[in-house]
Amino acid sequence: MFGQPTSPRFRAVLAGTLSAGLIFSVAACGGSDDSDSDTTTDASASAIDCSPYTKFGDIKGKTISIYTGIVTPEDTPHINSYKPFESCTGATVKYEGDKSFETQILVRAKAGNPPDLAIVPQPGLVKQLVATGKAVVAPDEVSANVDKFWGKDWKAYATVDGKFYGAPLGASVKSLVWYSPTDFKDAGYTVPTTLDELKALSDKIAATGAKPWCAGISSGDATGWPITDWMEDFMLRLYGPEEYDKWVNHTIAFNSAEPTAALDAVGAYLKNDKYVNGGLGDVKSIATTTFQDAGLPITEGTCFMHRQASFYAANFDKKTKVAEDGDVFAFYLPGKDASSKPVLGGGEFVVAFADRPEVKAFQTYLSSDTWANTKAKLSSGWVTANKGLDPNNLTNPIDKLAATILLDPATQFRFDGSDQMPAAVGSDAFWKQATNWITGQDTKTTVDNIEKAWPK
Amino acid sequence: MFNAASTTPGKLLQMLAALLLFAAIMGVILFIAGRLGRGKRGDKWVGYLYLAPAVLLLLVGLVYPGLRTIYESFFDAAGKGFIGFDNYKTIFSDKDELTVLRNTVFWVVLTPFVATAVGLLYAILVDRSPFESVAKALIFLPMSISFVAASVIWKFMYEYRPDQGNVKQIGLINQIIVWLGGKPVQLLIESPLNTFLLIVVMIWIQAGFAMTILSAAIKAIPDDIIEAARLDGVNAWSMFRNITLPSVRPTVVVVLTTIGIGTLKVFDIVRTMTGGQFKTNVVANEFYSQTFRADNQGLGAALAVLLFILVIPIVAYNIRQVRQSSEA
Numbered sequence: 203m204f205g206q207p208t209s210p211r212f213r214a215v216l217a218g219t220l221s222a223g224l225i226f227s228v229a230a231c232g233g234s235d236d237s238d239s240d241t242t243t244d245a246s247a248s249a250i251d252c253s254p255y256t257k258f259g260d261i262k263g264k265t266i267s268i269y270t271g272i273v274t275p276e277d278t279p280h281i282n283s284y285k286p287f288e289s290c291t292g293a294t295v296k297y298e299g300d301k302s303f304e305t306q307i308l309v310r311a312k313a314g315n316p317p318d319l320a321i322v323p324q325p326g327l328v329k330q331l332v333a334t335g336k337a338v339v340a341p342d343e344v345s346a347n348v349d350k351f352w353g354k355d356w357k358a359y360a361t362v363d364g365k366f367y368g369a370p371l372g373a374s375v376k377s378l379v380w381y382s383p384t385d386f387k388d389a390g391y392t393v394p395t396t397l398d399e400l401k402a403l404s405d406k407i408a409a410t411g412a413k414p415w416c417a418g419i420s421s422g423d424a425t426g427w428p429i430t431d432w433m434e435d436f437m438l439r440l441y442g443p444e445e446y447d448k449w450v451n452h453t454i455a456f457n458s459a460e461p462t463a464a465l466d467a468v469g470a471y472l473k474n475d476k477y478v479n480g481g482l483g484d485v486k487s488i489a490t491t492t493f494q495d496a497g498l499p500i501t502e503g504t505c506f507m508h509r510q511a512s513f514y515a516a517n518f519d520k521k522t523k524v525a526e527d528g529d530v531f532a533f534y535l536p537g538k539d540a541s542s543k544p545v546l547g548g549g550e551f552v553v554a555f556a557d558r559p560e561v562k563a564f565q566t567y568l569s570s571d572t573w574a575n576t577k578a579k580l581s582s583g584w585v586t587a588n589k590g591l592d593p594n595n596l597t598n599p600i601d602k603l604a605a606t607i608l609l610d611p612a613t614q615f616r617f618d619g620s621d622q623m624p625a626a627v628g629s630d631a632f633w634k635q636a637t638n639w640i641t642g643q644d645t646k647t648t649v650d651n652i653e654k655a656w657p658k
Numbered sequence: 659m660f661n662a663a664s665t666t667p668g669k670l671l672q673m674l675a676a677l678l679l680f681a682a683i684m685g686v687i688l689f690i691a692g693r694l695g696r697g698k699r700g701d702k703w704v705g706y707l708y709l710a711p712a713v714l715l716l717l718v719g720l721v722y723p724g725l726r727t728i729y730e731s732f733f734d735a736a737g738k739g740f741i742g743f744d745n746y747k748t749i750f751s752d753k754d755e756l757t758v759l760r761n762t763v764f765w766v767v768l769t770p771f772v773a774t775a776v777g778l779l780y781a782i783l784v785d786r787s788p789f790e791s792v793a794k795a796l797i798f799l800p801m802s803i804s805f806v807a808a809s810v811i812w813k814f815m816y817e818y819r820p821d822q823g824n825v826k827q828i829g830l831i832n833q834i835i836v837w838l839g840g841k842p843v844q845l846l847i848e849s850p851l852n853t854f855l856l857i858v859v860m861i862w863i864q865a866g867f868a869m870t871i872l873s874a875a876i877k878a879i880p881d882d883i884i885e886a887a888r889l890d891g892v893n894a895w896s897m898f899r900n901i902t903l904p905s906v907r908p909t910v911v912v913v914l915t916t917i918g919i920g921t922l923k924v925f926d927i928v929r930t931m932t933g934g935q936f937k938t939n940v941v942a943n944e945f946y947s948q949t950f951r952a953d954n955q956g957l958g959a960a961l962a963v964l965l966f967i968l969v970i971p972i973v974a975y976n977i978r979q980v981r982q983s984s985e986a
């Protein structure tokens with residue numbers, strides 16, 4: 203009727219074949235698991251002192267999985283920087299990079315399938331991960347390393363309810379203004395050292411008929427984020443780190459006087475038709491220009507300044523020389539006066555979901571100055587706030603500038619505020635309203651709407 | 659065993675293993691069916707057994723998540739506190755959410771009708787013409803492109819460059835505006851124009867689908883009816899009005915509703931072209947951003963439920979029409 207086998211003998215044979223197939227397939231699945239146990243030592247990765255890691259016991263042959271949003275090509279220096287650890291302990295690090303890390307890590311943690319370690323780029327996400335109950339408190343050795351090599355503020359970002367969950371890894375400096383040293387020299391402009399000087403310089407350039415600034419905030423569904431950085435920078439400069447923290451932690455309302463004034467101060471630049479948008483259009487064109495393209499007019503001579511983080515260096519053409527005496531470089535977005543040095547930045551944290559000895563040992567390695575210097579030698583476009591870092595190990599000039607800013611004792615570092623706000627604000631309302639603001643919405647409505655979106 | 663392999667041979671091996679596993683499961687079902695398929699009611703049991711995997715997968719993959727989503731839509735952002743119908747109230751009172759609803763209405767009203775009209779007109783025009791197959795292929799091509807690719811193409815069409823010194827336009831529409839002596843317009847920012855420009859993309863994709871199905875239906879009209887009408891001396895309009903349209907009516911309805919369902923779920927175009935900014939957001943995109951970006955599971959679930967409720971009547975009507983036309 204349905205064509206099923208009717209002869210008992212045939213059925214027995216079929217069943218036998220199929221169960222054999224099942225067993226075989228299970229075995230095949232098991233076999234395809236550890237395909238990347240590549241432990242060849244890189245020549246550039248020098249041997250390291252193994253004693254801090256051997257005290258966790260014999261971890262030879264053990265595997266540590268690490269899950270991150272860092273993908274090609276930035277993953278190579280990461281993987282290579284693990285090799286000294288692998289060769290001295292005999293453990294293997296399994297690296298997994300994923301572009302959709304930020305949503306997937308939550309899914310994996312909630313589903314009970316987290317990696318051993320995750321490189322988390324936002325303090326807000328660290329909190330969310332701790333809330334899943336799957337994250338493990340950092341071992342004492344890591345905590346001691348962080349006390350030694352990082353400022354207190356950095357430790358606080360990964361501390362939830364008094365418990366410390368993960369050492370910082372990399373860092374980025376956001377308070378930078380990109381410019382063309384050659385164009386500045388030709389026109390006789392000097393790098394400003396106070397906010398007033400920055401304004402005066404902008405006016406001076408605008409008076410010549412040129413547009414001093416270029417900006418762009420388009421970034422897929424994250425459109426609007428560069429404005430949040432602008433606003434954070436101005437909040438930090440106009441009212442200082444303490445007020446900034448209050449604003450980020452919602453101790454003061456988003457629509458109170460200081461944040462409103464900070465956004466207006468940004469508006470004096472970005473919503474000023476005399477200042478923007480060099481080579482790209484009018485104020486509204488900021489909304490449709492991708493952040494990757496926004497600073498490129500500097501190299502074409504149609505724009506003089508572009509405020510963006512240190513990682514922007516990667517967006518320039520390979521032929522463009524990024525150096526203090528080159529085609530483009532960046533200067534520190536000045537403080538209110540020359541004496542204050544507030545710096546806005548970002549960074550990553552290593553959060554653990556397992557406390558096996560090999561995981562602890564690797565966490566300790568990642569939080570050490572040994573790793574920071576190994577990584578610095580291997581990569582370009584990467585810095586860390588690890589005080590054990592020797593800036594001379596950094597290869598490119600913009601990394602050196604960023605490291606100098608980060609390691610300067612006078613620097614008052616503050617983490618990107620929108621990364622710390624609840625997701626409903628930090629990765630939704632703030633972006634959306636900032637975009638509406640640049641396309642014409644007034645400041646008052648903008649801050650009111652963001653305040654309204656803050657989860658009660 | 660369920661970890662994804664990372665090397666090519668590993669992946670192939672895993673694929674082979676998965677195929678074998680599938681074959682093994684099928685074999686087990688067939689084996690049991692063979693045992694059961696005896697006796698008086700054997701056929702019935704075999705039927706149920708064959709249905710079982712599909713029903714089981716539907717339960718796990720569709721019914722359970724569906725019910726779960728409805729349940730979650732009554733909870734707050736964290737999915738912990740029960741808040742009754744508040745999420746639904748937000749959808750129908752919040753200014754941004756109302757814009758989302760307005761845009762969805764534009765999409766659902768415009769896309770199916772315009773796409774079907776264009777498809778029908780085109781099908782009639784090229785019917786029995788010497789270059790029919792080429793003409794059909796041309797309009798059918800967009801169907802084979804993914805929504806994201808189509809959006810990227812159209813993003814270039816709408817691209818804006820400022821009217822500044824030696825800056826050149828790279829978008830076709832703005833270049834035409836400049837040739838005609840106008841100033842370039844930021845097409846994707848001007849609301850509500852931008853929503854209509856996004857709808858154009860959907861129509862561009864769907865018109866080919868409408869044309870193909872309707873063309874087949876037109877060809878199925880019996881020649882004797884057409885001949886009889888010709889003998890009666892009808893003109894082109896009344897041929898269309900009294901012969902063609904009534905004959906293909908069931909097909910038109912199926913095409914309309916199919917495109918309507920697809921349009922309600924539109925997500926890729928909006929996300930790729932504007933990311934829902936500049937007042938172009940629609941329900942499906944808002945549902946995604948509330949759930950995965952704003953971390954507001956409750957509101958996201960409520961939007962998903964709303965989408966589900968909106969789709970049901972169209973799906974029901976669609977199925978009824980499909981049944982009727984296949985019976986006829």
